[in-house]
Amino acid sequence: MLVLTQEVDAQIRAHGAATYPEEGCGLLLGVMANDRNLVTAIRPLPNVWPDAAERRTRFRIDPQDWRAAELDALANGLDVVGIFHSHPDHPPVASARDLAWASWPGYSYLITEVRQGQPGSGRSWQLAADRSGFVEEEIEIAAGDWGVGTRDLRLGKRILNDQAPL
Amino acid sequence: MATIRIPAPLRPYTNNQSSVTVSGDSVSAALADLNRQYPDLQPHLFDGEKLRSFVNLYLDKQDIAQLQGLNTPIAEGDTLLIIPSIAGGAPSKRKVDQSALKVNQAFIITLLLLAFVLDTAWLAAFVAAVMLLGTAVPALSLFKRIYQHLLKPAGVVKPHVISDNPEPHRFAQGFGGVVVTLAVLLLWAGQPFWGWALVWLVVGLAALNLFLGFCAGCFVYYQLSRLGAPGFTRKPIR
CATH class of the missing domain: 3.10.20.30 (Beta-grasp domain)
Incomplete structure (x- = not known):
């Protein structure tokens, strides 16, 4: 399950709208615990797909950008728990292309549809354990505002632990 | 450590x-x-x-x-x-129905072989006209229309839609049409050997595409695209 704060949810939608008609992308930062990925912050990253004309349907994250984001997240006590990207004028369904370039099961792949520049619904996916395909996961938009930071993360961990016993 | x-x-x-x-x-x-x-x-x-x-x-x-x-x-x-390393994206919106292409190739091969067997340049000229017209105005591509309006609705040939660029296939057909036109001109000019040799060249390349899935014209298109030739703007869909 993917758990987003309302603020993070709004930021991801806004990023999808801002990068329209190209695909926008970035990293979901937070904590992984008890089969839940709790996201308390995002790190928007440039879409570096080499052919600019194809960025309406393609994205790529520069590993060097990921490295910098991972270190910054670490300094704030956070981890990379997933990837978000937008599908301009296309349903938010993980594609064969997403599968071909996926990494490890456990990361959330949150896809937001952006239609005519307006952010629409989002769906989240995780790579199956045998890497054969993507399995949809539930998204929960948490009502509370946890903000960002180590103190809030501890709160997040506690919430996760309370919700599901190990 | x-x-x-x-x-x-x-x-x-x-x-x-x-x-x-x-x-x-x-x-x-x-x-x-x-x-x-x-x-x-x-x-x-x-x-x-x-x-x-x-x-x-x-x-x-x-x-x-x-x-x-x-x-x-x-x-x-x-x-x-x-x-x-992470990449991905929405599926390409560029689609090609391979069945339409294959029916088109089958018609071209059959009619050109028939033209050779019957020794009639007029049939080859007809095929050249269909190929060139279909390249200039894809909606008027006769053999593809037969697929679209007869073979597909009747369930004789099932559609097989894949992510691909239509332009290289169109270029391939146009190139074939030009070669068959040249062949017909040679036949009419009293050069049956060279005329039928060019017809066989087109039959061979169409058969290569139909049976082995290799589109020689598309290969040329993408090479020209790689070299930056004007008008050849499409890149292979990865």
Whole structure:
């Protein structure tokens, strides 16, 4: 399950709208615990797909950008728990292309549809354990505002632990 | 001793350790020690003996691929970061119905062979006209219309839609149409050998596409695209 704060949810939608008609992308930062990925912050990253004309349907994250984001997240006590990207004028369904370039099961792949520049619904996916395909996961938009930071993360961990016993 | 940072989704395989201390004076020795300590991690980083294609290793700010790869030396206190390459995107909206192309090729081959057997340049001229007209105005492509309005609705040929660019196929047909036109002109000019040789060339290339799936005209198109020839703007869909 993917758990987003309302603020993070709004930021991801806004990023999808801002990068329209190209695909926008970035990293979901937070904590992984008890089969839940709790996201308390995002790190928007440039879409570096080499052919600019194809960025309406393609994205790529520069590993060097990921490295910098991972270190910054670490300094704030956070981890990379997933990837978000937008599908301009296309349903938010993980594609064969997403599968071909996926990494490890456990990361959330949150896809937001952006239609005519307006952010629409989002769906989240995780790579199956045998890497054969993507399995949809539930998204929960948490009502509370946890903000960002180590103190809030501890709160997040506690919430996760309370919700599901190990 | 060096340290390897473990990405969050891989921590179930390292007893939830976010970093692991390893021995070894090279990246490969450090990874071998990591695998020895946590054998379940191995298939997530390696595909056989090689690192998985999406796995990048950073020593400080540098990708080891730009240093000495797995032979890169590491020193006491170094930290290795495991960073994935991620890409993806929406499915391409550019579609081609391969069945329409194959029906078109089958018609071209059959009619050109019939023209050769009957020794009638007029039939070859008809095929050339259909090919050139279909290239100039795809909606008027006769053989594809037969597929669209007769064979497909009747269920004789099932559609097979794939992500592909239509332009290279159109170019291939136009090129074939020009060659058949030349062949007809040679036949009418009293050069049956060269005329029928060109007809056979088109039959052969169409058969190569129909039976083996290799589109020679598309190959030429993409080569021209690679060289930046004006009008050849499409790149292969990956």
